[in-house]
Amino acid sequence: MIPADPAEREALAGEYVLGTLTASEARGIERAMDTDDALREAVLAWEARLAPLTEFAQPETPPPGLWERIAGALDPPAAAAPAPAPRPSGIWRIWALGASAVAAALAALLLLSPKPEPRLTTVLLTQGDQPAWLVEADRGALRLAALNPRPLPPDRVMQIWALPPGATAPTSLGLIPAGEGRLTVAPEGVRPEPGMLIEITLEPPGGSPAGQPTGPVLFVGRLVVATGS
């Protein structure tokens, strides 16, 4: 039972956030917050006021494998989403998995400025899953913007590649001029389409001599439709 007295309500909201209420008192506050907007606001205000105190907790690396446990609890194997239909082989397939999902994250962000026609976008990620390049298809062209520019080894260049769904070999989309954080490429013979993989590799000056990627993959992502809802 949540009291009517304002001072008492305020104190209970603070104690709920502090964690000093008993289990049943805490449940009572949580239930009441569903319908009692003022109480909910009081609790949120206390969360905001006291939040800096969390810095008193010493940061500590969680045990290895915890993310996998969380992922397993969120999406038990039986309920896993269906796999995308055609899959390219080798390294492309490995990269396709995580990258497409983060491209979907970007799609969600683009809802903030919905446009009537479907747009193809992706975020190219590093090996460590850090976002590195934003890619957006604009009719037949691709616009790229660096999110987090990093210096390159002096004698190396970045080369962009595209692998349309079903294709077995990537097509070069050209080199990224040194120090360039924004560029548009208009590939010949390759049209941006959903599911197309985009990757950037590290190559010798002038680009890969083999017509195929020869250096390490720096960034990769897969184009998806940024849908509104």
Place this chain on the structure above:
Amino acid sequence: MDTTSVLDLPGLLAAVAAGDRAALRIVYARQSTRLFGVANAILRERDVAADALQEAFLRIAGRAGQFDPARDNAEAWLAAIVRHAALDMLRARGREMPTDDPMLGEEAEAAQAEARMIATAEGRSLRDCLARLEPRSRAGIVLAFVHGLSHPQIAERLDTSPGTVRSWIRRGLIALRGGLA
């Protein structure tokens, strides 16, 4: 300093709300060390703290739609979910987690902690307000918030009664509320 990216925490939480597991994984990659520290400070057993962090991430996945970037600070919002998951676990275990850690609530870790805390304007204001409280009110608030101690546990450490601790803490909260805008 991190370069701000399109996929900053509020953006990632919007994606999590849309069901994006990869975005949640990035949140985990960026925040799990800080958040595991928050759970571990309350539970003081790594296995139990890991269970609490797991439960917290299930809640984050389920409630990301309630995150409001205009009102909520993303790091604080995440930490609050972790704290309450850890507190729930603590209460489910009858608050039996060991409290005899000699470092608990002592000054040894305080310098580092204070440095992290005053990195933000909100942290500096809170630090200044806490500094003006009676020491016993301040100790009660920190021991409860950071380490999940109950009124009886704090009373034992401060050598007084649980009822007295509760009134010290309430007095401290009232002063904080008045001191922080």
